Amino acid sequence: MKGWMGKIKALALMSFMAVLLTGCGKENLTALVPKGYGAEESMKLIILTTVIMGGVFLVVIVVLAYVLIRFRRKKGQENYIPKQVEGSKTLETIWTIIPIILVIIMAVPTTLISFDLADASDSKDHINIDVTGNQYWWHFNYQDEDIQTSQDLYIPVGEKVYLNMISNDVIHSFWVPSISGKMDVNPENTNTMYIEAYEEGVYWGKCAELCGPSHSLMDFKVIVVSKEEYEQWVADMKNYDPEKDEPESAVAKEGKDLFEENNCMACHAIGSSPVEVGPNLTNFGNRTKIAGFKEPTKENLVDWLKDPEEIKPGNLMTGKYPQLNDDEAEKIAEYLMQLKVTDVTPESVNN
Ligand code: CUA
Numbered sequence: 001m002k003g004w005m006g007k008i009k010a011l012a013l014m015s016f017m018a019v020l021l022t023g024c025g026k027e028n029l030t031a032l033v034p035k036g037y038g039a040e041e042s043m044k045l046i047i048l049t050t051v052i053m054g055g056v057f058l059v060v061i062v063v064l065a066y067v068l069i070r071f072r073r074k075k076g077q078e079n080y081i082p083k084q085v086e087g088s089k090t091l092e093t094i095w096t097i098i099p100i101i102l103v104i105i106m107a108v109p110t111t112l113i114s115f116d117l118a119d120a121s122d123s124k125d126h127i128n129i130d131v132t133g134n135q136y137w138w139h140f141n142y143q144d145e146d147i148q149t150s151q152d153l154y155i156p157v158g159e160k161v162y163l164n165m166i167s168n169d170v171i172h173s174f175w176v177p178s179i180s181g182k183m184d185v186n187p188e189n190t191n192t193m194y195i196e197a198y199e200e201g202v203y204w205g206k207c208a209e210l211c212g213p214s215h216s217l218m219d220f221k222v223i224v225v226s227k228e229e230y231e232q233w234v235a236d237m238k239n240y241d242p243e244k245d246e247p248e249s250a251v252a253k254e255g256k257d258l259f260e261e262n263n264c265m266a267c268h269a270i271g272s273s274p275v276e277v278g279p280n281l282t283n284f285g286n287r288t289k290i291a292g293f294k295e296p297t298k299e300n301l302v303d304w305l306k307d308p309e310e311i312k313p314g315n316l317m318t319g320k321y322p323q324l325n326d327d328e329a330e331k332i333a334e335y336l337m338q339l340k341v342t343d344v345t346p347e348s349v350n351n
Pocket of ligand 1: 133134135136171172173207208209210211212214215216218
């Protein structure tokens with residue numbers, strides 16, 4: 001019976017590890033395949049600390065095995081008591097100093113890279129973006145371009161991008177594992193970090209600080225495009241004038257009217273309006289996801305509009321507008337899905 005329990009436990013552990021490690025390998029959501037400066041530096045630290053820890057583990061195991069074999073009780077020595085080393089100054093000193101040295105070897109590069117990533121001294125020469133964390137979405141304000149957007153952060157490949165990060169409510173943590181390390185996003189003070197991506201692609205971002213019931217759903221994307229595409233994206237976003245943008249289809253037009261009648265604009269903006277109670281919806285039709293993690297289909301958007309609480313518990317949209325019936329939700333969804341202001345889309349990016 002005992003043997004069986006052992007096997008079941010081993011099997012359970014193996015299954016758990018398999019699931020865990022498969023999760024680590026998710027495309028563009030892994031710190032183990034760095035595609036940006038911060039992630040690359042973090043990877044070096046991961047290797048350094050793993051080598052040191054592995055070394056310590058090996059030394060301890062070897063010494064333990066040696067002692068167990070070399071000093072095992074021999075026949076005829078049953079009552080022999082070896083020399084006692086309790087309180088030995090030499091031993092105490094050795095095993096105090098060695099860990100201190102190891103900790104210093106790990107702490108110095110970790111501290112240097114942390115300060116380097118937060119160093120904003122040359123930010124004037126680069127792109128500056130204000131990042132605001134909200135329960136449970138992200139707002140991005142491109143300072144120099146006066147572009148407001150949410151959830152999808154477009155940046156050019158191979159360029160430093162400075163992020164000035166603050167929270168609108170509780171503490172969040174901005175983390176794009178493939179591109180950079182984490183940075184806490186606090187309500188009280190602005191934290192700065194720069195990111196630089198080496199390859200074009202769509203990278204997953206996560207909130208890495210427990211911030212409420214939908215913390216694990218507070219996803220976003222960093223879309224790394226070529227310099228030309230970035231310039232195109234900036235121009236399209238800047239030139240977009242929501243006043244002049246009339247939907248083509250009759251259904252979308254009705255959706256636009258319903259959007260206005262239901263006072264959605266009190267929280268959401270389309271265009272470069274400073275309103276940011278809720279996500280800015282400019283270019284919504286090109287979003288990689290709906291609500292941060294659902295596939296961008298009209299059906300999912302209708303579900304969201306009808307009952308956001310069901311999809312993202314604790315979100316601040318729930319209860320802020322009259323309950324929509326199927327027809328109204330369909331029309332508003334039709335309107336939102338056609339809000340596409342640029343040809344630079346996640347699909348057009350070389351992945
Ligand atoms: Cu925001 Cu977790």
